[in-house]
Amino acid sequence: MRTMLADAPRTALTMAYWGFVLYLFLPLTLMMAMSFKNAAFIAFPIGDWTFDWYLKVMQDKPFLEACAYSVLVAGLTTLAATVIGVWIAMLIATTEGRWGAVLFALACLPAVVPGMISAISLRIFISTIDMPTGTSAIVLGHTVHAVPFVVVMALTRLRSMPANLVDAARDLGADSVVAFFRVTLPYLGPAIGGGMIFCILLSIDDFVRTFFLGGYRPTLPMLIFAKVQGGMSPEINAMATLVLLVTGAVGLYAEYYTRRSRSR
Amino acid sequence: MDPVVQFQNVTKAYGQAVAVDDLNLTIQAGKFVTLLGPSGCGKSTTLRMLGGFEIPNSGRILLAGKDVTRLPPNKRNVNIVFQDYALFPHMNVARNIAFGLELKGLDSSAIHKRVMELLALVQLQDYAARMPSELSGGQRQRVALMRALAPDPQVLLLDEPLSALDAKLRQQMQIELKSIQERTGKTFLFVTHDQEEALTMSDQIVVMNNGKVEQMGDPHTLYSRPQSVFVANFIGDANLLRAKVVGADAQGTALTWNGRQVGALPSAHAMKQGDSVLIVVRPEALRFLSVPSGEGFAGKIRKRVFKGNHTSMTIEVDDGSQLNALVHPGESEAISGEDVWLGWNPRAATVIRDESAAG
Numbered sequence: 190m191r192t193m194l195a196d197a198p199r200t201a202l203t204m205a206y207w208g209f210v211l212y213l214f215l216p217l218t219l220m221m222a223m224s225f226k227n228a229a230f231i232a233f234p235i236g237d238w239t240f241d242w243y244l245k246v247m248q249d250k251p252f253l254e255a256c257a258y259s260v261l262v263a264g265l266t267t268l269a270a271t272v273i274g275v276w277i278a279m280l281i282a283t284t285e286g287r288w289g290a291v292l293f294a295l296a297c298l299p300a301v302v303p304g305m306i307s308a309i310s311l312r313i314f315i316s317t318i319d320m321p322t323g324t325s326a327i328v329l330g331h332t333v334h335a336v337p338f339v340v341v342m343a344l345t346r347l348r349s350m351p352a353n354l355v356d357a358a359r360d361l362g363a364d365s366v367v368a369f370f371r372v373t374l375p376y377l378g379p380a381i382g383g384g385m386i387f388c389i390l391l392s393i394d395d396f397v398r399t400f401f402l403g404g405y406r407p408t409l410p411m412l413i414f415a416k417v418q419g420g421m422s423p424e425i426n427a428m429a430t431l432v433l434l435v436t437g438a439v440g441l442y443a444e445y446y447t448r449r450s451r452s453r
Numbered sequence: 454m455d456p457v458v459q460f461q462n463v464t465k466a467y468g469q470a471v472a473v474d475d476l477n478l479t480i481q482a483g484k485f486v487t488l489l490g491p492s493g494c495g496k497s498t499t500l501r502m503l504g505g506f507e508i509p510n511s512g513r514i515l516l517a518g519k520d521v522t523r524l525p526p527n528k529r530n531v532n533i534v535f536q537d538y539a540l541f542p543h544m545n546v547a548r549n550i551a552f553g554l555e556l557k558g559l560d561s562s563a564i565h566k567r568v569m570e571l572l573a574l575v576q577l578q579d580y581a582a583r584m585p586s587e588l589s590g591g592q593r594q595r596v597a598l599m600r601a602l603a604p605d606p607q608v609l610l611l612d613e614p615l616s617a618l619d620a621k622l623r624q625q626m627q628i629e630l631k632s633i634q635e636r637t638g639k640t641f642l643f644v645t646h647d648q649e650e651a652l653t654m655s656d657q658i659v660v661m662n663n664g665k666v667e668q669m670g671d672p673h674t675l676y677s678r679p680q681s682v683f684v685a686n687f688i689g690d691a692n693l694l695r696a697k698v699v700g701a702d703a704q705g706t707a708l709t710w711n712g713r714q715v716g717a718l719p720s721a722h723a724m725k726q727g728d729s730v731l732i733v734v735r736p737e738a739l740r741f742l743s744v745p746s747g748e749g750f751a752g753k754i755r756k757r758v759f760k761g762n763h764t765s766m767t768i769e770v771d772d773g774s775q776l777n778a779l780v781h782p783g784e785s786e787a788i789s790g791e792d793v794w795l796g797w798n799p800r801a802a803t804v805i806r807d808e809s810a811a812g
């Protein structure tokens with residue numbers, strides 16, 4: 190009796206947890222289930238199951254183009270954000286005292302500015318400097334957003350790096366550039382890898398900035414948004430399911446990758 | 454022999470704190486030289502200036518006659534073994550050792566040959582492919598040593614490289630380090646605050662205090678002829694007896710101590726009559742005399758501690774001062790409270806200035 194009473198809060202917590210998991214996964218599961226429905230509208234019962242929507246999506250030229258475009262934007266963003274982020278992290282790590290903290294705060298700012306505000310200000314900015322909307326503007330916007338994440342990850346790793354590793358490299362004949370590329374960068378490897386995957390996911394997921402900065406070519410979220418406005422159909426579910434699976438796999442791999450390299 | 458390293462009036466201060474103070478030091482090639490001194494006396498700073506990681510505020514540092522005071526670390530032919538080894542964690546043993554060779558532009562077959570040679574020197578041939586995280590402390594130590602030796606530096610700098618090892622391994626590495634130094638004929642500049650380590654390994658010991666050189670010499674000279682209270686106390690144990698100079702001649706310094714005349718003793722500096730001095734007598738230089746004689750003096754044993762291969766005694770002399778004696782088995786069976794008659798071997802004692810009395 191006493192143990193049951195004592196366990197009551199715990200039982201309640203466990204149930205709340207599973208309730209939350211259900212709440213998290215039910216919509217996703219529904220979405221995935223509907224993508225197999227052999228009918229043009231979304232509603233229960235599912236009735237006939239089919240793979241046709243997937244076949245259709247895989248042959249859908251706009252969808253494939255949007256995928257390719259999203260990957261291109263994500264790739265460019267990742268490249269730019271990684272270079273800039275690592276560079277800023279190095280700068281912060283070698284700046285002593287209060288200035289280091291100021292630099293760090295500034296570098297983190299873009300991560301906490303609301304997406305909408307960031308998007309509008311960037312839009313105003315690019316029209317001020319006469320930059321056309323389109324790929325470069327999107328990459329610019331995504332990069333601004335992604336850099337803080339790279340900075341934080343790289344900086345955390347840098348702070349754990351023994352100071353005399355670079356001294357040792359210098360001592361053995363490396364100038365500061367060689368020491369950076371042969372010692373510091375490999376040491377940062379796992380953090381940079383994790384940061385890059387983060388950049389890719391952030392970029393592919395980004396809707397608001399893309400919406401304000403994009404040209405006529407839609408990225409994946411924009412394409413799906415446009416389709417939804419034209420009416421829901423299991424085709425959209427199939428697209429969304431594919432996106433979910435791919436990004437989920439990338440995210441899980443990133444988790445596994447950083448864990449493995451941390452344990453080394 | 455030519456000096457390989459020269460410090461000329463080198464001073465290094467961090468803000469107000471002077472770490473190295475007008476240092477003059479000459480190191481001969483091919484020697485095992487140790488910088489010995491208490492924590493904070495400027496040993497690491499001295500080493501780091503020679504390595505190129507700190508720039509002196511004033512003075513010059515010469516390496517093989519060439520001024521290197523302001524050269525960056527990668528432009529000078531010295532290598533450091535760091536206290537925590539600083540092995541590159543993402544490179545295996547062979548690549549760690551090859552690092553300096555690659556930067557010298559050697560071709561890969563020459564590098565491979567040299568790496569294997571060096572690994573053989575420390576019996577680590579089978580560990581070439583291991584990562585540093587898969588090595589024991591002693592093995593890491595050896596790899597760090599070989600990595601620093603690989604580019605064939607003019608001087609190898611070692612900053613307390615053994616302090617992270619346990620006592621047993623430490624002793625073993627002391628012997629190994631010394632033998633590697635002898636076999637390679639390299640100049641080693643070794644830093645430690647452990648006097649025993651310094652005495653065991655060095656050809657030359659440089660005793661530092663407060664950023665200055667207190668005394669430099671071979672271990673035996675430093676131990677038997679210290680020139681200051683600091684050196685006498687820092688290296689080994691010492692009995693310091695207050696005495697006055699009555700005269701000095703070619704044989705040594707004649708003194709009065711405790712109201713009696715003491716024979717001519719060798720002294721570190723020129724002394725004149727009336728100077729206040731200290732007689733340094735090592736505990737093992739005290740002798741028990743079986744019969745009272747003019748040479749000796751009386752004392753009473755206050756404490757007797759058995760230490761295995763020797764016995765340590767505390768003896769009170771009639772002026773109230775206490776002396777430590779190290780007694781070998783069979784030398785004296787005197788027990789606590791017993792009156793004894795003591796003397797010391799005049800050649801094992803030395804006279805230094807009494808800095809506290811000089812004022």
Ligand SMILES: Nc1ncnc2c1ncn2[C@@H]1O[C@H](COP(=O)(O)OP(=O)(O)OP(=O)(O)O)[C@@H](O)[C@H]1O
Pocket residue numbers: 467470471472490491492493494495496497498499646
């Ligand atoms: N980067 C620095 N900034 C300020 N002061 C320093 C710095 N490095 C050393 N010092 C000071 O200079 C003095 C000498 O330091 P150093 O590291 O050379 O001593 P050490 O003899 O190597 O001591 P230890 O045996 O503890 O390693 C110390 O008082 C230390 O506090």
Ligand SMILES: [Mg+2]
Pocket residue numbers: 496497498612
């Ligand atoms: Mg030190």
